[in-house]
Amino acid sequence: MSYLNTQNHSNTVLKVLNSALVLFVEKGFFNTSIPDLVKHSGVSTGSIYHAFQDKQAIAETLMSALLQQIEREQLQILNQHGRCKARFYALSKWMIDTAEEHPHVMQFILTARHKEFMPDLKPICSSQPFITLRNVIHQGMLEGSVQEMDLMVAAASSYGGILRLIQLGLDGMLERPLNTYLDEITQVCWKSIAIDQTIGK
Amino acid sequence: MSYLNTQNHSNTVLKVLNSALVLFVEKGFFNTSIPDLVKHSGVSTGSIYHAFQDKQAIAETLMSALLQQIEREQLQILNQHGRCKARFYALSKWMIDTAEEHPHVMQFILTARHKEFMPDLKPICSSQPFITLRNVIHQGMLEGSVQEMDLMVAAASSYGGILRLIQLGLDGMLERPLNTYLDEITQVCWKSIAIDQTIGK
DNA sequence: GTCTATAGTACGATAGAC
DNA sequence: GTCTATCGTACTATAGAC
Numbered sequence A, B: 001m002s003y004l005n006t007q008n009h010s011n012t013v014l015k016v017l018n019s020a021l022v023l024f025v026e027k028g029f030f031n032t033s034i035p036d037l038v039k040h041s042g043v044s045t046g047s048i049y050h051a052f053q054d055k056q057a058i059a060e061t062l063m064s065a066l067l068q069q070i071e072r073e074q075l076q077i078l079n080q081h082g083r084c085k086a087r088f089y090a091l092s093k094w095m096i097d098t099a100e101e102h103p104h105v106m107q108f109i110l111t112a113r114h115k116e117f118m119p120d121l122k123p124i125c126s127s128q129p130f131i132t133l134r135n136v137i138h139q140g141m142l143e144g145s146v147q148e149m150d151l152m153v154a155a156a157s158s159y160g161g162i163l164r165l166i167q168l169g170l171d172g173m174l175e176r177p178l179n180t181y182l183d184e185i186t187q188v189c190w191k192s193i194a195i196d197q198t199i200g201k
Numbered sequence C: 001g002t003c004t005a006t007a008g009t010a011c012g013a014t015a016g017a018c
Numbered sequence D: 001g002t003c004t005a006t007c008g009t010a011c012t013a014t015a016g017a018c
Helices: A011-027 A034-041 A045-051 A055-080 A084-101 A103-111 A128-143 A151-170 A178-193 B011-027 B034-041 B045-051 B055-080 B084-101 B103-111 B128-143 B151-170 B178-193
Strands: none
Touching: A011 A034, A011 A045, A011 A055, A011 A103, A034 A045, A055 A084, A055 A103, A055 A128, A084 A103, A084 A128, A084 A151, A084 A178, A103 A151, A128 A151, A151 A178, A151 B151, A151 B178, A178 B151, A178 B178, B011 B034, B011 B045, B011 B055, B011 B103, B034 B045, B055 B084, B055 B103, B055 B128, B084 B103, B084 B128, B084 B151, B084 B178, B103 B151, B128 B151, B151 B178
């Protein structure tokens, strides 16, 4: 199933964005030509340029749409869990599930060299979804469940492990499916910033 | 100072490789044209194509040279420290120092979309330097200083935090210089996989 | 809004003098 | 080995019919 929502975009735009997601991740932005997009999406050159100003605008729209969708899903998770540790586990599970169900999405967000084709864009880690991840850790410090330390250090250590494992999974370096590592990785990542030594469930 | 060793390569090759490192990281592989390389390196088109088969070969040679140099530096560190924890700390310090002194090197290794322009290359995390990092963690399990767990999970959790913080630093998301975070980040990253709760130095 | 056909350009790579 | 000049190509983007 497509990850992108059908609400904000026309059918043509959506077809192009979905093809762009696949092709940009698999071949790279610069190795994907407009003719490639035409073939993969079934939309003609003219229609593509009617819907988007240029090739770069396709990437920008795609990025923006993905980040919006991710924000929406994060908010749902935050609504279901109140405390830092529960939120951290739920967000980690969601990241790992997304990496398995929509590997292209995760790959595009995590490893696409956005700077290379969107030079004006701020680094991905300054986008709202990453701010939300950090805010949860900050909440933990206020709650007393996370050790007082530099927020960037805490965020890097906790989510860094999750994201690194996801990257290893996307690169085909893991023997088992990603989700089978969920419990183990979230436990050790949480342990790195938890305030006490009782790790029990 | 240049990161690359002058032993294996001629002066012309070295000039091109150094320019390629800078330009590939700052503008990206596909946004760097041969004329760009000519301007930046002072070497003419003809000489570049005399030294390298094509543009991709420049990237491949660069990657190979960097990995070799990194391997050499890692071996030095392993020779200076015997136990897992000491090696982990020293390797982490070395990664952070390298990121500060040679940001282009770190950026090229960590974030360059190698797959995009070197489709045949294995993922970077299967290269020898990354294997060495994992081996050190494995050694820790045998020694009894690191908890028994899946090796990939342990490596992701421990080095993932370090690498994530380095990425944040390279992206300009940190307030202070990277090396000022060294003690804090290595401590929490080690804590995530350490076997007992005594974290003291 | 959608399409085909094509203009214009910039690039990778080569030829060939020195 | 190094250089300049240039070829051929493949791309992005546009023009204009429907």
